[in-house]
Structures are given as C-alpha cells and as structure tokens.
Amino acid sequence: AQSVTQLDSQVPVFEEAPVELRCNYSSSVSVYLFWYVQYPNQGLQLLLKYLSGSTLVESINGFEAEFNKSQTSFHLRKPSVHISDTAEYFCAVTQKTSYDKVIFGPGTSLSVIP
Amino acid sequence: EAGVAQSPRYKIIEKRQSVAFWCNPISGHATLYWYQQILGQGPKLLIQFQNNGVVDDSQLPKDRFSAERLKGVDSTLKIQPAKLEDSAVYLCASSPRGPHTDTQYFGPGTRLTVL
Numbered sequence: 001a002q003s004v005t006q007l008d009s010q011v012p013v014f015e016e017a018p019v020e021l022r023c024n025y026s027s028s029v030s031v032y033l034f035w036y037v038q039y040p041n042q043g044l045q046l047l048l049k050y051l052s053g054s055t056l057v058e059s060i061n062g063f064e065a066e067f068n069k070s071q072t073s074f075h076l077r078k079p080s081v082h083i084s085d086t087a088e089y090f091c092a093v094t095q096k097t098s099y100d101k102v103i104f105g106p107g108t109s110l111s112v113i114p
Numbered sequence: 115e116a117g118v119a120q121s122p123r124y125k126i127i128e129k130r131q132s133v134a135f136w137c138n139p140i141s142g143h144a145t146l147y148w149y150q151q152i153l154g155q156g157p158k159l160l161i162q163f164q165n166n167g168v169v170d171d172s173q174l175p176k177d178r179f180s181a182e183r184l185k186g187v188d189s190t191l192k193i194q195p196a197k198l199e200d201s202a203v204y205l206c207a208s209s210p211r212g213p214h215t216d217t218q219y220f221g222p223g224t225r226l227t228v229l
Binding site: 004009032036041042043044045046049051090092094099100101102103104105106107 | 117118154155156157158159162169170172173205207214215217218219220221222223
C-alpha cells in the first residue's frame, strides 16, 4: 500500500524568504501526486497536482513542486513567501490504477513571520 | 458557485451516544467523500460514493459508522455508539466525476468531541 511522509510538522519562515516543504511517498506502482492547502478557518483546497507530463508543476500563487521519481519525492517550494501563505499544507498520493483512494500525509504547518 | 456545505460545525457528545453529520456537495458533483481527520494527522477516507452507490468503504468501522447518500445528492454520516477515539474533524468533499485524479472540493468540516 502507498504512504506519504511529511517530515516537517512545523516550518517557521520569515516573510519574503524562500521555503521548501518536503514530501516523500512510497508505492509499488506509478502515482499521481497532490498538494492541498488549508488556510486558517477554511476547508482544504487543491494547490497543485502532478498527473503526467512535465515533472514541474506550478500553482497560481507562486508555489511549485517537482516530481522526482528516483527519490520518490514531491517537494513544494516558493522563492518568496507572504504572510498570506500561513496555512497547513498536505501532500497526497494515489496510485495509477483503475481506482485507488487518495492518501494524505500528516501535514506541515507553515508559519510566515513578519 | 456554492461550496460544499456541512452541519453542524461543532458537536460535543458523551461516549456511547449517537451523532449524525450532514453534507451537501457542490451541485452536479457525482462523487462524495467522507474523511476523518484526527488532530495532527492527515484526512483518512472513510467512504466514497459515486452518485448513490458506494465505491470504497474499506476504512469505515462498520460496527459503529454508517453513511448514506440518498438520491445521489446530499449525504449523512452516523456514529452509533461513539467512542472517545472518534474525536476528530469529519470532512466532506465532492468531485465532478469520479476518477481519483479529480480535484476534490472540501467543506469546512464538523469538529466532534467525545467526552
């Protein structure tokens, strides 16, 4: 069965500094990968996803993630964070089969410090 | 477009009591999901409906949890009787079609505390 690891439970970073949120997965077959974000007092929403094609995917608010098959990773990066990026970030994986449930990681809490 | 609606937002009950949560997905979305999110963990799928049929309920504790989606629209999740370890946020999500590559749209969740 597949699984997702997010090693950093909390990441504090100063405003305008770069950030990387780490995500590693394990699976015996090919996968689809997602990052969801939960802003304070809001529901989870999709930030970006990798299904196929280019291994680098981008979101509309400046985040990007790169699928690295050899390292089984899908790290999320942003070159300069804003206060509004403070949120909980969840990495998720599902296997490329006819059907599979989406498995979420435990989440990383990003706190942007003014 | 209205989002996924859930009620109640908060619920406090004592162990062995029963509780029910309601979810109304985005209009026209075929697939509905119920997740359990325990503090410090990611959401865990309890049950997935495609229209009004069950696609996956492998992680639903069927001795105490039940869910239904009548007429393929809104859904109810019930716990009877509740245990202390059921304290969690219960999330409802919906997606337009059904493939697991679909974007899921989440509601605000119901925070359940079992005393």
